[in-house]
Amino acid sequence: MSAIVNRNDDEVAPRRYRTLFLSDIHLGTRGCQAELLLDFFKHNESEELFLVGDIVDGWRLKSGWYWPQAHNDVVQKFLRKVRKGTRVVFVPGNHDEFARDFVGMEFGGVEVEDHVLHKTADGKTLLILHGDQFDVVVRHARWLAHLGDWAYDFAIWVNCWFNRARRQFGLPYWSFSQWAKLKVKNAVNFIGDFEKTLAAEARRRGVDGIVCGHIHHAAIREIDGVTYVNTGDFVESCTAIAEHFDGTLELIHWKLLESERAQVEANTEPQFLPGARVAAE
Template identity: 65%
Template structure:
């Protein structure tokens, strides 16, 4: 996994939609990315942990722990890490302003880039009508997405054996459905409108697993993508310039990625007080 790759350093990294706890989460590739990319600040833009799937069936292999430990280690070494929860990890929204092992939780934030431009940073699920007003439909859609991801896994294994590059069936299928394409466009428009109301220059979000950077009526709209299909992140250079980094080619580059099979039990605290006792949580 290119352990000898030269490390790149950025002012800020924006990562979202990792979905730890889902079998589709590409934790190996995220770990590879985190080993070769450093930043002064890392902003986690929601759906880092997939609470929805963990409620249905517990799945937490060692690579999930490795990702968490890698982030905590970066925090201990001085990286500022901000966690903005999404709909799949909405349980974290109960702790705004709280620090967990050096990772601070915020509902949303306005972040100033090195060039002085200000961006509204939020997950974006609050602008998804299905998630907000029809939770049952959201769960059904999540189940359909899980099915598409399962097809992804089979196709990826076949293509890897044939020496073919990685290709995402779920991403392709999503863009073939006219309704989905229309939803993406409408989502981008309403999120850009929210940034305009906040009187900022741009917006950085996640949620729809569609990485892109584009201008929408004077607002710079940026979506971080995900670590389920495309393996993408947004990086801010020292001069404020933003770069969309795609780590998806790694999926095709690996001939036999290692997958952990041993499940590691993780005991969740029953209250914030328990967390404070165990991990030394401190209020912001």
């Protein structure tokens, strides 16, 4: 079974999952991949949809309003899914922390919750939260977090123009910020510490695993007996987590060229957990 769907084939019926998890969409920013997200929803459906924080970037909207029609279309898509019977749950993050004032309420049928316990088809309990609660920088040095946010936006802008040129020469997408994140020692250490901290929180709460976002680094892995799942983001990597009807979790990458998708299908297996197949990172 492939994690890659041919996005240009309108004749193919949407792939159906038990649950989809998405985070860090950052509506209201120029780096948001709203059109690609609508394309994702065109080809993927689920009984439940969890929006795991930073769906709307309130930080950026405070400094200047940016809200094109495609961003509004994404919000309408969420509401349309509710009307068609999908359970949609929004767990706010630090960028849309204003929504935490409305925890326990519904808007157009979209539930707003601080955190959620989700039972998978194979009986495992997953704690769902954004993850910023465990980021010391966000909690105790807000000005530094905003500085990092500005630097990330600049990197996205550079990537946008750089990759336009690469695609003209038939070259695949390459992310400077993702590369730097995995090469800079402090960033690598931060990711590792974040993952261990979230896994420890799941273990403290007596659940089988945790689903989060926040650090824009998608992963499915076992950490000391706990399933750690990070949805990544839908700005650069454009990733999502899907739960199949047998409880298997799959990491889906949606930002690929046709040639890249064919290569992935031919040479790799999708990342699965828990289940028979687990792809090494």
